[in-house]
Amino acid sequence: MMNIEEEFLKQQILERLNNLTKPIKSLGYLEDIVLKIGLIQGKIIPDLPKDKRVYIFAADHGVAANGVSAYPKQVTYQMVLNFLNGGAAINVFSRHVGAKVYVVDAGIDGDFDVKNDYFISAKIGYGTNDFTKGPAMSREQAEKCIEYGRKIAKEAIESGADLLVVGDMGIGNTTTASAIAVSFGFDIDEILDIGTFIDKDGLKRKRKAIQKAIEINNPDKNDPVDVLAKVGGFCFGQMAGFILKSAEEKIPVLIDGFPTTAGLLLAWNMDHNVLRYVFAGHRSMVKGHKVILDALNLRPILDLNMRLGEGTGAVLSIPIIEAAIKMIGEMSTFESAGVSKGVDQVK
Template sequence: MLLSQTIAAIGELNREAMAQAQARVDSLLKPPGSLGRLEELAVQLAGITGRPAPEIRAKSVIVMAGDHGVVAEGVSGAPQEITYQILPRFLDGTGGIGVLGRHVGAKVVVVDIGVAREVTWPGVLVRKVRPGTGNIARGPAMTREEAVRAVETGIEIAQEEIAQGADLLATGDMGIGNTTPSSAILCALAGIPVAEAVGRGTMVNDAVLARKRAVVAEALRVNRPDPADPLDVLAKVGGLEIAGLAGVILGAAARRVPVLLDGFITGAAALVAAGLCPRAKDFMIASHLSEERAHRHMLAALGLKPLLDMNLRLGEGTGAALAMPVVEAAAKILREMATFGEAGVSDMERDKLL
């Protein structure tokens, strides 16, 4: 089984490479620690890749798209049809991730893993597991077998991008109504109360917010997801694009490639991935803190600190794309910034500077 093989292939961070990277960071032409989080990120990249001076040459944003039966409960102010209609805008460069992906020089890969309609838009990878999930307020989102197949689809997509040269992946999502299953996953896997886990999502007023909270509580009551079994949680209250993104994260970790998380939806995917393989957390980078307030609970559960805080809540991988240049900068200070010795600065002069 691809999933079990992938989990078995996820190793520890390379401590020797990290030690070498840390030694170089400490000797660079600057006061110690003066590049802050950039220094931490540089050392993490060394540990992920196993290279003391990692290089990022190609970047891919993988956007998983899927629909949700729970939309029938009135949990979103936006119509489900938007999931289908917006996909070509990602590829022609006029949608949010289309613009920002082009801006940072990243390839945008759009995957239909569970859109309710038949998708024939040119350029969209059709890897549909099923046409949308079931209504989680009335029963499970999907079968366990479908959840596994969706995770494995994500693994396959990640492997394909890495085989084509990508050495930095980012996760993105598209699916009207997907904050509802993401909240349910957060409740089930992190033990966060419904009132704290459910936010407004897209175009949601107070009445719809109250309905969303009631729906998540009902989904948890009806399905009784097992927090000790992430696949059970995913199958019962998750989403197909969430499952696919969990697979992307696991696939990247198995190939020792850093993976940038986007916001709330990809945070839910990361919780599932970490539940399946705790070591996978070491390969994740949190791009930003979402305006969706419960996102901070996800990051806390994962032990991650966001690189950016810009009040973003679009999804699509937009925050992850914006953080890509920061990750590239961290790699470049190891490769391109001179040490005191390389710059010809004597120990005496260095001590005066420090």
């Protein structure tokens, strides 16, 4: 709920939007985007982001041993090197929009001998336990995940970041994201889908793994840390902490696809206020993504039939946000342009 000052600012932003040389609401969701950015920054005409950053949280998951993905878990490690070498889709799109890419080792099953300013070692462990056999991690590790994610966001913001993108990498991510969603009460039939392209047998194995994890671990939906510990992943906890701290510092956050939205779901269950600072960059083809976005009442900016992850969809939405900011700042008003108002503007 907004306070009196925020309500007043909202009315000022709407007044500005409604006095630009266009019919009221004719720029649709762009007007909602800039209203939200304005409220976040506390300005009628928001500033364009000057330091855009992507943080890819990468980790391995023990559940991958159950054949729930088309790719071997070594791909997580290999893709981190690809990110650092600038060769992945997220690197290409980030260069296009002027964003820097940071890679976080939240819990990959392997060590990295790299010296790179864009690599962050925040390893909780060498992959989670297989949650079909018991908890994915201890409660202490779950709490440490959130703490590390908050610390990474704090350091980013203190060094100047003013627009943050959450990306993910990890073989078994969609299985873990699905288990988190089901733990919070979502119907498995509405959530379950492929991440990478697996056959019907692979999808059956995925369903079985999730159902077994819920049955064995009995996560408490009223305790997000318990859900994280029982059926989550190191990267999910760090994403949740990252989002929580960003919201506390009033920095806008762009989430990407299904796994990052499961990280948001954890954060939202800790603090509903986070949604005031979060944008859904796109809607993934993974069907559970739309289900969670709808439940959180978050409208995606883009819908391009993507399902890659990494932060790709979120990064591609940045120019839309920037266009919305330029719109409210650079368009003429009816008065300044000497244009007659329509009946929708005249009160």
